[in-house]
Amino acid sequence: MIDLLASLYPWIKAFHIMSVIAWMAALFYLPRLYVYHAEQVGLSGDTHALFQTMEYKLLKVIMTPAMIATWVLGLCLALIPGVVEWSAVWPWTKLIGILAMSGFHGWLSAQRRAFAAGGPVKTGRQYRMMNEVPTLLMVLIVLSVVVKF
Numbered sequence: 001m002i003d004l005l006a007s008l009y010p011w012i013k014a015f016h017i018m019s020v021i022a023w024m025a026a027l028f029y030l031p032r033l034y035v036y037h038a039e040q041v042g043l044s045g046d047t048h049a050l051f052q053t054m055e056y057k058l059l060k061v062i063m064t065p066a067m068i069a070t071w072v073l074g075l076c077l078a079l080i081p082g083v084v085e086w087s088a089v090w091p092w093t094k095l096i097g098i099l100a101m102s103g104f105h106g107w108l109s110a111q112r113r114a115f116a117a118g119g120p121v122k123t124g125r126q127y128r129m130m131n132e133v134p135t136l137l138m139v140l141i142v143l144s145v146v147v148k149f
Helices: 002-007 009-041 046-079 090-117 124-130 133-147
Strands: none
Touching: 002 009, 002 046, 009 046, 009 090, 009 124, 009 133, 046 090, 090 124, 090 133
């Protein structure tokens, strides 16, 4: 199995990068939808229903499958001998960042359920502030992988 993964390394890495991009795009966009939903739409009416659909589809059709693909492909990469130097600090800081990113994903999912249930939801300002979380985690993850500290 390890030999098969090693022979597929460039393909696994390419699809891992693509899934990370899709996941990150959704992690950046969903909180922005929440900002507009909280500030301009409210929790009832036709526009509320439209936002519910957009948020649900972004989460369930794009964001969650991209997260799962990112995890599966990342674990495949980690299993290939020589790809990860486990005695270094960087794989552990990357793992912390990924776990935090996954936790943020779960928080966004809970926020979608709050909108669907009619509240309570955060303010637009709070969603704006939370929109910075994936950026900070991305910086940690990318620096961990590229600089390998």
